Amino acid sequence: MNLAPHLPALQVVVPLIAAPLTVLLRRRSVAFGVALVASWLALAISLQLWWQVANTGTISYAIGSWPAPWGIEYRIDRLNSFLLVLVSGIAALALPFSRSSIESEVPPQQHYLFYTMFVLCLAGLLGIAITGDAFNIFVFLEVSSLSAYVLIALGRDRRALFAAYQYLLVGSIGATFLVIGIGLLYLMTGTLNLADMGQRLASVQGTRPVLAALAFITVGVSLKLALFPLHQWLPNAYAFAPSAVSAFLAATATKVAVYVLLRFYFTVFGESAVFAKLPMQQMMLLMALAGMFAASTIAIFQTDLKRLFAYSSVAQIGYIILGLSFNSVNGLTASIVHLFNHGITKGAIFMLLGCVALGMGGTTLARVQGLGKRMPLASFGIVVGGLSLMGVPGTAGFISKWYLLLAALEQGRWWLVFMIVLSSLLAAVYVWRFVEVAYFRAPRQDTADVAATPWLMSVPTAILVIAIVYFGLDTSFTIGTASDAAAALLGGRR
Amino acid sequence: MLTPEQAILASMAVPLTGALLISLAGRMPNLREAITLVTAAVLLAVVLTLLPLVLAGARPSVLLFSLLPGLNIAFQVEPLGMLFALIASGLWIVNSLYSIGYMRGNQEAHQTRFFVCFALAIAATMGIAFSGNLFTLFIFYEVLTLSTYPLVTHHGTEKARDGGRIYLGLLLSTSTVLLLPALVFIWFIAGTTDFTVGGILADKLKPGELALLLGLCVFGIGKAALMPFHRWLPAAMVAPTPVSALLHAVAVVKAGVFSVVKVMVYVFGVDTLATAGTTNWLVAVAGFTIIAASVVALTADNLKRRLAYSTISQLSYVTMAAALLAPLSLVGAVMHIAAHAVGKITLFFAAGAIYTAAHKTEVSQLDGIGRRMPWTMGAFAIAALSMIGLPPAAGFISKWYMVSGAMASQHWLAVTVIVLSTLLNAGYFLPIIYRAFFVAPAADAHDHPHGEAPLLMVIALTATASATVLLFFFPDVPLALARQMINP
Numbered sequence: 001m002n003l004a005p006h007l008p009a010l011q012v013v014v015p016l017i018a019a020p021l022t023v024l025l026r027r028r029s030v031a032f033g034v035a036l037v038a039s040w041l042a043l044a045i046s047l048q049l050w051w052q053v054a055n056t057g058t059i060s061y062a063i064g065s066w067p068a069p070w071g072i073e074y075r076i077d078r079l080n081s082f083l084l085v086l087v088s089g090i091a092a093l094a095l096p097f098s099r100s101s102i103e104s105e106v107p108p109q110q111h112y113l114f115y116t117m118f119v120l121c122l123a124g125l126l127g128i129a130i131t132g133d134a135f136n137i138f139v140f141l142e143v144s145s146l147s148a149y150v151l152i153a154l155g156r157d158r159r160a161l162f163a164a165y166q167y168l169l170v171g172s173i174g175a176t177f178l179v180i181g182i183g184l185l186y187l188m189t190g191t192l193n194l195a196d197m198g199q200r201l202a203s204v205q206g207t208r209p210v211l212a213a214l215a216f217i218t219v220g221v222s223l224k225l226a227l228f229p230l231h232q233w234l235p236n237a238y239a240f241a242p243s244a245v246s247a248f249l250a251a252t253a254t255k256v257a258v259y260v261l262l263r264f265y266f267t268v269f270g271e272s273a274v275f276a277k278l279p280m281q282q283m284m285l286l287m288a289l290a291g292m293f294a295a296s297t298i299a300i301f302q303t304d305l306k307r308l309f310a311y312s313s314v315a316q317i318g319y320i321i322l323g324l325s326f327n328s329v330n331g332l333t334a335s336i337v338h339l340f341n342h343g344i345t346k347g348a349i350f351m352l353l354g355c356v357a358l359g360m361g362g363t364t365l366a367r368v369q370g371l372g373k374r375m376p377l378a379s380f381g382i383v384v385g386g387l388s389l390m391g392v393p394g395t396a397g398f399i400s401k402w403y404l405l406l407a408a409l410e411q412g413r414w415w416l417v418f419m420i421v422l423s424s425l426l427a428a429v430y431v432w433r434f435v436e437v438a439y440f441r442a443p444r445q446d447t448a449d450v451a452a453t454p455w456l457m458s459v460p461t462a463i464l465v466i467a468i469v470y471f472g473l474d475t476s477f478t479i480g481t482a483s484d485a486a487a488a489l490l491g492g493r494r
Numbered sequence: 495m496l497t498p499e500q501a502i503l504a505s506m507a508v509p510l511t512g513a514l515l516i517s518l519a520g521r522m523p524n525l526r527e528a529i530t531l532v533t534a535a536v537l538l539a540v541v542l543t544l545l546p547l548v549l550a551g552a553r554p555s556v557l558l559f560s561l562l563p564g565l566n567i568a569f570q571v572e573p574l575g576m577l578f579a580l581i582a583s584g585l586w587i588v589n590s591l592y593s594i595g596y597m598r599g600n601q602e603a604h605q606t607r608f609f610v611c612f613a614l615a616i617a618a619t620m621g622i623a624f625s626g627n628l629f630t631l632f633i634f635y636e637v638l639t640l641s642t643y644p645l646v647t648h649h650g651t652e653k654a655r656d657g658g659r660i661y662l663g664l665l666l667s668t669s670t671v672l673l674l675p676a677l678v679f680i681w682f683i684a685g686t687t688d689f690t691v692g693g694i695l696a697d698k699l700k701p702g703e704l705a706l707l708l709g710l711c712v713f714g715i716g717k718a719a720l721m722p723f724h725r726w727l728p729a730a731m732v733a734p735t736p737v738s739a740l741l742h743a744v745a746v747v748k749a750g751v752f753s754v755v756k757v758m759v760y761v762f763g764v765d766t767l768a769t770a771g772t773t774n775w776l777v778a779v780a781g782f783t784i785i786a787a788s789v790v791a792l793t794a795d796n797l798k799r800r801l802a803y804s805t806i807s808q809l810s811y812v813t814m815a816a817a818l819l820a821p822l823s824l825v826g827a828v829m830h831i832a833a834h835a836v837g838k839i840t841l842f843f844a845a846g847a848i849y850t851a852a853h854k855t856e857v858s859q860l861d862g863i864g865r866r867m868p869w870t871m872g873a874f875a876i877a878a879l880s881m882i883g884l885p886p887a888a889g890f891i892s893k894w895y896m897v898s899g900a901m902a903s904q905h906w907l908a909v910t911v912i913v914l915s916t917l918l919n920a921g922y923f924l925p926i927i928y929r930a931f932f933v934a935p936a937a938d939a940h941d942h943p944h945g946e947a948p949l950l951m952v953i954a955l956t957a958t959a960s961a962t963v964l965l966f967f968f969p970d971v972p973l974a975l976a977r978q979m980i981n982p
Contacts, residue, residue, distance in 0.1 A: 387640075390666075390670075391670075392636055392640070393632060393633040393636050394633055394636070394637065399561075399562075401674075402562070402678065405674065405675060405678040406678055406681075406682060409675070409678055409679055409682050410682060414675075417675045417678075418671065418675070421670050421671045421674055421675060422671060424670060425666070425667050425670060425671065428663075428666055428667075428670075432659075432662070436655055436659075439644075439647075439650070440647070440650055440652075440654075440655045473559070473561065473567075474559070474561075475561055475562055479562060
């Protein structure tokens with residue numbers, strides 16, 4: 001049987017089937033094997049899909065051969081094929097990482113459940129990205145969110161429970177808002193297929209229910225993507241989750257939520273409608289700037305590295321939203337490429353923090369004193385990640401910043417240019433808090449015997465750190481895809 | 495033999511390989527130092543293979559790869575970059591000899607890290623020298639900042655950390671907040687950032703915009719230490735002296751003024767700037783920096799601090815001479831990059847030798863030291879003459895050209911500044927020489943018997959002092975390169 005035409009379905013089905021398998025097999029090493037194979041297969045499929053889309057254009061796949069708009073359509077274009085690669089790539093690295101990292105974080109008898117939830121979460125995130133159906137997005141969002149709550153709650157610290165609960169409350173409100181918005185759109189258009197919905201909306205554009213739907217979806221998704229000031233759930237969730245989960249979620253969950261926002265704004269509502277009827281552009285700009293400055297400032301005063309970099313995520317999401325608010329090809333390119341660049345950067349940093357937590361027994365600034373001596377490689381890796389957050393040339397972050405600056409410049413908004421570079425200085429401040437503690441303080445006595453980092457953790461981490469530099473130099477994959485995707489979202493407008 | 499293209503790449507690959515080997519040889523200090531010296535020698539040889547080609551008019555270039563359309567990592571050797579690479583790689587050999595003596599003589603810790611970072615910094619310097627466009631230059635400029643940070647904070651003390659904060663804070667924020675937007679803007683306007691003879695901005699901007707962009711560039715290149723962004727240089731003096739010598743008298747600061755000249759000549763274009771008449775303010779700012787820094791130097795008792803402010807002042811000579819836009823003053827600017835490099839490195843070498851042999855850091859402690867360290871203080875005297883601009887030292891030639899250029903363009907403000915600052919230079923250097931040779935040593939607690947510093951250090955500072963004199967008698971190569979830059 002030829003599986004090639006069914007790759008879009010398999011992209012989601014493979015991890016989805018792996019989930020019950022891990023429960024049935026129970027033995028943790030077997031469960032790990034199943035999860036690993038599933039995630040690597042998912043990566044292979046997403047790379048293949050990306051390749052196909054790049055060469056032959058958008059793929060439309062009808063689930064169960066029911067043609068759209070009646071059946072559910074999986075629709076893969078440049079934008080979501082890019083996202084699929086990010087999500088499955090991070091999962092393929094985070095899974096081997098988790099094998100060793102959860103040893104000390106999760107009770108052994110729950111390990112198989114960890115893998116179940118992990119692949120379930122992966123399936124959910126991939127599903128959101130791949131589907132062309134509005135209600136399907138909601139379903140997969142719930143799949144990924146529910147499993148993410150469980151994953152976070154598995155954290156060793158008791159506060160992980162509270163963090164998961166907090167995330168659950170906020171996440172549920174977000175999902176509810178989203179489903180209300182989708183419901184309103186369904187009411188007005190009679191379809192759930194995103195592309196179809198986009199076409200039919202043209203005739204009812206600007207009516208009150210549609211505007212209400214826009215508002216509901218914006219707020220709902222903004223909660224999920226932790227747009228400042230709707231970010232409160234994020235720092236706790238990242239700080240107390242098991243380190244593999246922090247890495248995976250930090251790199252993918254918020255990025256997928258941003259994708260949903262992009263999809264609704266540009267494919268469904270059409271950017272003209274979004275930005276004409278409501279002052280969305282100004283609002284997004286305001287939120288983005290507030291996030292960039294406020295969250296970075298909060299990050300400076302954190303005493304725990306995980307929380308520090310979690311707040312940095314909120315700030316970096318500000319950049320992504322800022323790019324969106326320009327409503328231009330270069331601005332959107334910046335947003336999309338930053339999804340990826342920030343994804344690998346934060347993935348790397350949280351994996352490194354996992355290694356540090358294992359080696360030094362914690363990630364508070366007080367504990368990682370002298371990290372440069374105790375764990376020179378991990379420490380250096382965090383510096384590289386930090387440089388990417390600052391947007392230093394030669395790192396992935398620089399590419400995103402370049403496009404953001406370009407987008408601001410081409411609209412002649414010099415004040416925004418300076419806001420962007422100033423906020424990256426704030427990043428320099430919080431990164432340098434780490435540098436000074438790691439390299440200028442003598443290590444503490446109680447961290448004298450650093451446990452060697454297992455290779456299952458160090459290898460995936462190293463790959464991601466190298467990727468930060470690689471994608472800072474070779475942009476053919478990232479910018480090539482992102483600029484195409486941006487142009488497509490804006491309907492070929494250059 | 496290497497092809498020119500290979501030589502360009504090798505000029506960065508050699509120090510990088512050196513850094514790798516040095517880190518591997520960390521446990522064997524003698525081998526490690528041998529690697530440093532061999533690397534430095536090979537690098538100079540590689541750079542020298544390019545010199546005859548450039549003098550003959552060739553402009554070898556390499557396109558490494560394209561980051562974005564029109565945004566390439568590319569290298570091109572032109573006369574100015576050739577000169578800068580020659581200075582930096584030539585002085586690296588001497589400095590390595592000196593560093594070995596200094597680091598061992600003072601029993602410094604973390605010597606492996608020191609030599610590794612040093613080699614990385616040199617690789618970045620070569621990248622700056624040979625960069626074929628502003629974007630490549632910007633990347634290596636940032637790499638240079640980051641790779642020198644561990645050198646500045648080498649001692650790891652609170653003081654080193656604070657110095658490092660100012661160093662990194664100022665250099666990073668100027669380059670990020672001012673230079674980066676300028677870079678993006680230039681790319682946006684011109685569609686390229688390639689260094690092109692005659693500039694790439696002709697007829698593209700109004701004079702006001704041009705002035706603004708020039709301001710973003712020259713202040714954004716914080717390494718040129720134009721006031722008010724000069725504070726990083728004195729702060730960087732917490733570093734061990736070899737670092738101050740090579741990096742903060744040659745590589746880093748020269749990277750700054752080199753970039754300023756390069757941007758003005760190859761991005762803006764001398765003619766474009768002259769037509770728009772947008773550089774008078776720069777002459778004024780640079781002139782102010784020259785005078786103000788000299789006054790501060792006059793009051794500084796700490797020797798390295800005095801030298802640091804002297805550097806700030808001397809760097810602005812280059813910026814001011816370039817901003818005059820006259821052909822003669824441009825030659826002066828280029829010549830001064832070379833002349834000040836050999837002179838100032840000698841002064842820092844001497845300061846380090848005094849610290850190593852006599853453990854003295856303040857000018858007021860130097861009474862009679864010339865009798866115990868005649869070689870060191872003799873070299874110091876020659877270099878000081880060069881700073882003041884007296885024959886037979888290289889500084890005379892560059893100052894001659896600068897004054898001629900200023901007079902030719904009838905820029906009397908610039909002439910006044912040069913004359914006044916010459917007096918000030920004499921005012922803060924001559925007393926040191928006087929103290930060293932003509933005042934009897936004070937018999938106080940600071941005093942203890944000592945001779946010259948370790949031999950390697952004395953050899954190094956004698957060599958650079960000789961170079962200062964030689965460059966006076968044989969200034970042909972730098973002058974030829976400078977003329978080529980102006981009349982390609």
